[in-house]
Amino acid sequence: xxxxxxxxxxxxxxxxxxxxxxxxxxxxxxxxxxxxxxxxxxxxxxxxxxxxxxxxxxxxxxxxxxxxxxxxxxxxxxxxxxxxxxxxxxxxxxxxxxxxxxxxxxxxxxxxxxxxxxxxxxxxxxxxxxxxxxxxxxxxxxxxxxxxxxxxxxxxxxxxxxxxxxxxxxxxxxxxxxxxxxxxxxxxxxxxxxxxxxxxxxxxxxxxxxxxxxxxxxxxxxxxxxxxxxxxxxxxxxxxxxxxxxxxxxxxxxxxxxxxxxxxxxxxxxxxxxxxxxxxxxxxxxxxxxxxxxxxxxxxxxxxx
Amino acid sequence: xxxxxxxxxxxxxxxxxxxxxxxxxxxxxxxxxxxxxxxxxxxxxxxxxxxxxxxxxxxxxxxxxxxxxxxxxxxxxxxxxxxxxxxxxxxxxxxxxxxxxxxxxxxxxxxxxxxxxxxxxxxxxxxxxxxxxxxxxxxxxxxxxxxxxxxxxxxxxxxxxxxxxxxxxxxxxxxxxxxxxxxxxxxxxxxxxxxxxxxxxxxxxxxxxxxxxxxxxxxxxxxxxxxxxxxxxxxxxxxxxxxxxxxxxxxxxxxxxxxxxxxxxxxxxxxxxxxxxxxxxxxxxxxx
Numbered sequence: 085x086x087x088x089x090x091x092x093x094x095x096x097x098x099x100x101x102x103x104x105x106x107x108x109x110x111x112x113x114x115x116x117x118x119x120x121x122x123x124x125x126x127x128x129x130x131x132x133x134x135x136x137x138x139x140x141x142x143x144x145x146x147x148x149x150x151x152x153x154x155x156x157x158x159x160x161x162x163x164x165x166x167x168x169x170x171x172x173x174x175x176x177x178x179x180x181x182x183x184x185x186x187x188x189x190x191x192x193x194x195x196x197x198x199x200x201x202x203x204x205x206x207x208x209x210x211x212x213x214x215x216x217x218x219x220x221x222x223x224x225x226x227x228x229x230x231x232x233x234x235x236x237x238x239x240x241x242x243x244x245x246x247x248x249x250x251x252x253x254x255x256x257x258x259x260x261x262x263x264x265x266x267x268x269x270x271x272x273x274x275x276x277x278x279x280x281x282x283x284x285x286x287x288x289x290x291x292x293x294x295x296x297x298x299x300x301x302x303x304x305x306x307x308x309x310x311x312x313x314x315x316x317x318x319x320x321x322x323x324x325x326x327x328x329x330x331x332x333x334x335x336x337x338x339x340x341x342x343x344x345x346x347x348x349x350x351x352x353x354x355x356x357x358x359x360x361x362x363x364x365x366x367x368x369x370x371x372x373x374x375x376x377x378x379x380x381x382x383x384x385x386x387x388x389x
Numbered sequence: 390x391x392x393x394x395x396x397x398x399x400x401x402x403x404x405x406x407x408x409x410x411x412x413x414x415x416x417x418x419x420x421x422x423x424x425x426x427x428x429x430x431x432x433x434x435x436x437x438x439x440x441x442x443x444x445x446x447x448x449x450x451x452x453x454x455x456x457x458x459x460x461x462x463x464x465x466x467x468x469x470x471x472x473x474x475x476x477x478x479x480x481x482x483x484x485x486x487x488x489x490x491x492x493x494x495x496x497x498x499x500x501x502x503x504x505x506x507x508x509x510x511x512x513x514x515x516x517x518x519x520x521x522x523x524x525x526x527x528x529x530x531x532x533x534x535x536x537x538x539x540x541x542x543x544x545x546x547x548x549x550x551x552x553x554x555x556x557x558x559x560x561x562x563x564x565x566x567x568x569x570x571x572x573x574x575x576x577x578x579x580x581x582x583x584x585x586x587x588x589x590x591x592x593x594x595x596x597x598x599x600x601x602x603x604x605x606x607x608x609x610x611x612x613x614x615x616x617x618x619x620x621x622x623x624x625x626x627x628x629x630x631x632x633x634x635x636x637x638x639x640x641x642x643x644x645x646x647x648x649x650x651x652x653x654x655x656x657x658x659x660x661x662x663x664x665x666x667x668x669x670x671x672x673x674x675x676x677x
Binding site for chain 1: 519555
């Protein structure tokens with residue numbers, strides 16, 4: 085019907101805007117980053133080939149307290165994002181699943197609750213960071229409530245850089261607060277996609293609501309759960325916004341550095357483009373590794389089930 | 390805990406769930422409170438003066454400090470940030486829509502060898518973290534002296550929104566019956582005419598979904614915007630907010646006002662479009 089030649093041209097022209105963006109901004113830079121990561125370069129002068137030197141400088145395999153250039157070793161930053169990812173998996177996702185299952189039972193005000201729970205997702209992360217900075221301030225909401233209830237005698241200094249673990253918790257809580265609604269929404273969609281008949285059939289067979297959730301609903305949500313787990317883990321690895329807002333001093337010090345803030349520091353303050361690229365590469369490898377691993381884990385279970 | 394939960398569920402099947410419903414309702418209300426109270430508290434302290442912020446933490450302001458909002462608009466320059474965010478968001482949405490819908494058309498409605506593979510490669514874009522592009526784009530923008538321009542944000546945002554745009558468009562486009570195209574070809578239309586006259590008018594729901602999704606991504610984006618942009622007249626809302634505390638060192642009331650100004654339009658848009666917005670996020674995640 086249509087000649088092959090004109091089709092070739094049409095396909096190319098239709099793909100062109102997308103290809104330019106995709107290749108120019110995603111694909112080419114990925115390879116250029118990999119290339120830069122083997123050079124020492126300040127962005128202006130000569131590039132000096134250093135082999136794996138930049139990766140060694142990041143002291144990925146030294147103990148977490150080692151410093152390079154006065155910034156935390158990359159493994160401290162990696163340790164922090166692993167902690168965030170772990171906390172997400174253990175606290176955030178179960179909470180989201182619980183809320184989604186409760187909502188999915190069909191309760192009065194279902195739409196209202198769903199909409200309220202999703203609201204924080206849409207609020208700018210920097211706004212949330214600033215708000216929670218105030219909430220965790222020494223005279224803030226958390227300290228006032230905890231001292232008021234007698235749980236704490238003295239207000240805690242949550243956001244001080246000397247208190248690494250407290251700072252990390254203070255950053256994790258708004259992260260949880262913001263994204264529970266996101267995972268809840270995805271899971272709620274999964275819950276709602278379970279056919280009503282299936283639910284009712286199980287009920288007629290004498291299953292309690294809890295049993296219906298456990299044996300009918302959750303097993304049918306594998307795809308959604310996989311997406312949530314991947315988002316939670318890679319999202320934590322890539323985290324930047326809340327850390328940059330809540331702990332600006334943490335960028336330069338040990339306290340709450342994450343790979344992206346370390347990358348920002350090397351790029352903007354130290355003009356070390358090679359090391360910056362090496363950090364980006366480490367981050368990419370980690371993200372792909374975990375995305376593949378999670379895919380594999382879920383596939384394995386599919387085969388067994 | 391676990392025991393009482395089982396008990397309440399047992400009653401569901403027994404008594405049509407009245408008791409269980411009350412318990413569920415209480416649990417959901419607690420989380421509602423956790424969600425809304427911090428936001429209410431933010432509005433509250435935005436209306437308190439510098440002493441009341443510290444002395445009257447929970448109550449309504451005794452003196453309503455509306456001047457905090459004036460300070461936020463003047464010193465924080467939130468108005469300018471808003472304008473920048475809107476310009477960047479709309480340009481990004483436009484570019485993403487054009488590029489994604491055209492690419493999707495070529496990938497799903499024209500038969501050619503490699504279409505399937507190309508489609509998969511585009512979708513890989515969803516998994517590429519933005520961090521991988523930062524250094525090379527930073528270098529190129531510096532060379533082209535484009536760092537202090539909207540393009541430094543618009544182009545990367547569009548590129549990173551593209552994969553999701555294609556994913557969403559493909560979902561809608563495959564629903565359109567192929568017979569429509571065939572009929573148009575028989576009437577003598579070329580590919581381009583079919584795309585603009587037949588496909589585009591039928592893609593309205595996809596346009597809405599892609600727009601909402603892209604808007605949310607770039608409206609809140611921080612990492613490109615802080616690293617690439619140094620000039621304060623180009624700051625978007627997230628960057629403006631990030632710089633705030635430096636600007637008013639102790640005046641938490643004004644910071645609160647700025648945060649509230651940055652949040653209220655989002656909340657209003659969400660109230661008007663909540664179902665649409667939720668569906669956009671579901672479409673973006675589930676099909677991936």
